Amino acid sequence: MKNLILDKYKLILWMVALPSLICAQELDEKALLQKQNKAQLFVAEGNESFQNEDFITAEMAYRKAMSQQSNTVAASYNLGNGFYKEGNFDEALYRHEQAAKDATSKTEKHKAFHNIGNILMQNQLCKEAVEAFKNALRNNPNDDETRYNLAMAKECAKHEKEQDEKDDEDSDDKKDEKDEKNQEQQDQDKKDEQGDDNEDKKDQGDEDKQDGNDKEDEEGKPDEDKDENDKGDDSDKQQQQPQPRPSTLNGQQIKNLLEALNDKESKVQEKINAEKQKGAKVKNEKDW
Known part of the structure; x- marks a missing residue:
């Protein structure tokens, strides 16, 4: 019994609300129709301005039409034609693609x-x-x-x-040519490096040869250091020879020894003079 009463209550509410929903839908359709009519009016204004070669005014009218109804094919298509005439191909392409997307008939699609x-x-x-x-x-x-x-x-x-x-x-030919030039350059760089190495070796050989010559010159020159060493050796030899020992005689003994030596030397000299007198030859020539 309770459920039956509840179902009747829902039915009454639905019957009451239905006229309101139908009324709201009618209002939406009416508003949509009004927007479509306004869009068509703006398109007509734009076409008139376009025919008069006033594209600025025509563009404004077409944009107003699309603001009323975004999928207005005529507005997009005619706006695209206006941009094409002005030389703005990017914008014209965008508008015609939009028209082709929104078109509902084959005729509209074909033209777009x-x-x-x-x-x-x-x-x-x-x-x-x-x-x-x-x-x-x-x-x-x-x-x-x-x-x-x-x-x-x-x-x-x-x-x-x-x-x-x-x-x-x-592009391939240029790439091959570039690769060939790069290879030639690498080969040339390699040759240059080898030439530099040979030059370095040659310079090193010349330096070694010069060092050898310098060495020979040094060997051929008198060795001053060697002379100095020899002198030093002589000095050492002299130092190694026995040195006179200091006398241990007193003064009187030395005096007696010297007198004896003088006396002996006088006798020897007298003997030599006597022998010279005996063997002397007579000169036959007179001294000047």
């Missing part, structure tokens, strides 16, 4: 990818442009202009590939 391909060609990204034109043709296979642009993009990509291969070959 077609313009993306044109922008990539301007940036010389041929390979990427080929993919963009292919995506455009997937959404509209009957567009001859897209097909023609695809053929041009393929030709550009082929030339780009050949140029890259040539650059790689040139």
